Every structure is written in C-alpha cells, then in structure tokens.
Amino acid sequence: MSRVSCDIIQDLLPLYYDDVCSADTKALVEGHLADCPDCREVLSHMSSPMPLPAQTIEQNKQEGAGLQQVAAQWSRTKWISFSKGLLITCLAVGLLFLVYVGLFKWNITSVPTRVMQVSDISQLKDGRIVYHVKMTDGYNVNQASIDSDADGNLYMTPKRPIIKSKKFANMGLSNMYYFNDIKERNAYEKSFGEGVQIKALYLGTPDDRILIWEQGMELPAASESVEMQFNSEENDSKRPPG
Template identity: 45%
Template sequence: MSKVSCEIIKDMLPLYYDDVCSDDSKRMVEEHLVECHSCKLELDRLKANFKLPKEEIEIIRNDRNVIKNISSSWNRSRVKSFMKGIIISALLFSLIILGYVGLFHWNITNVATDVVEIKNVSELADGKMVYYAEINDGYSLNTLKFDMDKEGNFYITPLRPIIKQEAQSLPLLEKGYEFIDIKEQEVVRGKEIKAIYYGTPRDKILIWEKGMYLPKASEEIENMFHFE
C-alpha cells in the first residue's frame, strides 16, 4: 500500500479527532500517526486548541446516515421499478396475444340468418336428415355449434371470429350439405328433439319440426354421404 502524504492526513485529522470519518479512514490515520511525529503533534494541537461543537458533530453524523439511507432507498427503488417494468411488460404482451386470439380465432360471433339460405331438406336412406346451407355475405364460416334447450328445440349455430375473413375459393362450411342424425342426438342428450333450427333462439330458421314430411334424398345426395 502506498504511503499517504502528511497533507492528506492533516486534512483528515479534524474528522478523525471528532470520530466522524469512516473506519477505513480512521485506520489509515492511525497507521500514519504511528510513524509520523509531525502529524501526531498536529493531532495533539487539535486536542488542545480545537473542538467541533457537539451539535455540529451530530449534524455531520446525521448527514452521513441520511446519505446512506438515500442510497439504500434509491437502490431498492431501482429494483422495484425494474420488477414493475417486467410485470407490466408481461401483462401487456399477454393482453396483446389474448386480443389477437380473441379477434381472429375465437369463434364467438353469430352469423345473422338474413344472409343464410336453407334448402333441399330431405332424408337419407339410413334415416339421417340432410339439408343444404349457404351463407351469402362473402365471409368464411369457422364452426357450427350444436345446442338444445329444455323444450326440445335443437339449434345449429354458425360461428365466426369478431374479425371476419373472406371466404375461400373452395367453400368449407359456407356452402354445402350437412346431415343430422336425429336419433343419435336424442340418445346423447337424453331428450326428444321436437324442432331443429339454424341460428340462435332469437335469430333462427326452421329446418325441421316433428311431424314434418321429409322427401327422400336424391341419388346424388345419397352418394355424398355414402361412407362405405
């Protein structure tokens, strides 16, 4: 360790004498005083002629404590701010992802029946009912939801996301024949089906109701649903 000059030690002697310097500084002064007679005499002179008022010493000590507290508080605040930033960023990212999925992929929007045409309702040879549905608004249909109320009304509800996509050149659900196995649905749901609607309870098109005559499906339609 390099030798500390007497000028530095003499500058620190008042603080050393009043015991307001750091432990490292105190140790450095004491090590120097062991070897330096001149600085030791200077310390003796301070003891005889100079003394900081107790109030000023207390202020200096308090100032040191305040500085330490401010430094510790600032470091804690930095950590808290950093953690808050991470949490907020994660929440924003999650909201963006959920928003994107909700707008483009969650099938939660009903298709209004004023753009739907139902026709060619008939019966297949195996007893299943078949019908042709066409959605004419130019947008794709993502899924069909099947539901039944307590009165035995069966609903086939067309659903799509909030942000609609244009229909493909080869339509999937937007235009085509669909079949319903009424007997199987009654077994699964444990209740007799009295009517079948396309849409929702508030916006619906009647496809079939109990007692309605169903013509036999054409050979062309039978071939569409021949799965052997």
C-alpha cells in the first residue's frame, strides 16, 4: 500500500482526535503517526490549549474592565432609579392619605343653620343651658367646637368633613341635647382668655347663627326627663371603671 500523504492525515486528525472516525480510518492514522513525527506534533497541539496573543489578552482585559464599569454604572443608575421611585411612591401615598384625611376625616366644614332644628331650650338646676339639636339633612356630625369673640358671644359650631357621611342611626351629634355652662366658660375666660364675660350663646358661626340665649333672657326649667338624663350621664362619668 502506498504511503498516505501528511495532508490527508492532518485532515483526518480532528476526526481521530474526537474519536468519531471509523476503525479503518483510525488504523490508517495510527499507522501513519507511528512513522511521522510532524503529524504527531500536529496531534499534540490539538490536545494543548492554544495560547492567545498578548495583544488579544490585553484587549480582552480592557473590554472586561469596560464591562465592569458599565455594570457598576448600571447598578448605580438602577439604585438611583429605585430610590427615586420609592420616594415618589411614598410622596404619592402620603399625598393620597392627606387628601383622604382632609376630605373624609378632617372636620373643617361648619354645618349650615338651615339644616339645624333647635328645640326644648331650657336650663338645668345647676345653671347649665341645654337645647336639643337635630340635623334635618340626614348626614352625620363628627364634632362640635366652642369659640368666643371679643364681644362676649359664645358659638357652639357643629362640624363635618368636606365629604359627608350618611348617619346610620338617629343619634349622636346629629340628634341630641347640647349643653353649655356659662359660669364655667366665664371662669375659663377670666383665667385663660381675654377676661370677656359671655353675653350671648349661639349655635353656628358668626356669619350663620341661631340665638340660644342672651344675657337677661329667662329660660324655662329643664323637664324632669332632661334633668334625669344629664344627672345619669354625670353619674356614669364619675363611676369607677369595672
């Protein structure tokens, strides 16, 4: 058999090295390798890692450093974006909460007197003035504030949030007896206020009010049931818990 050229053997070496050639081809290659140092050297190079040129290695290092910088910049940008998003979210939630409180919980709207029905204005035995107030518009009253002016006018002002809620029962500040202690208020004004003595009591505001009492006005005595109601409330407040 004529000798196979090195070119043919070297073409077959990758198949031989990967062990994907036939048995005859394998025998042919091994027979040639036994007598050919050049082809054996080519085969040995296949099993050895090929060193990269210095220029390629340096280029890879530079590219790797660049990728690291890009990754670091992306990480910083991502963190900044996350922080901004979190801050914006917190501000939005806080704003929504303030809007909710302002609209539904903050009692800043005075109830107009046109929906107030006042009856049974009278005076308890201890001097307190009592009067029944009922709101006729079907909405709750959340708070009643007390304020006075420099002329000695005392204002009892029922208040609500901007967004009103329907009352679910015919009770509470929407339908109950209000009371004011003029003597106690005068003592408060003397000790902590401007020293102005109360001359008149109004339900509402200075611009929208209903006169309840004024100095010199004689009020009828409260009924026995009203006296009992307020005495019962006082006894309950003085009763120890449990």
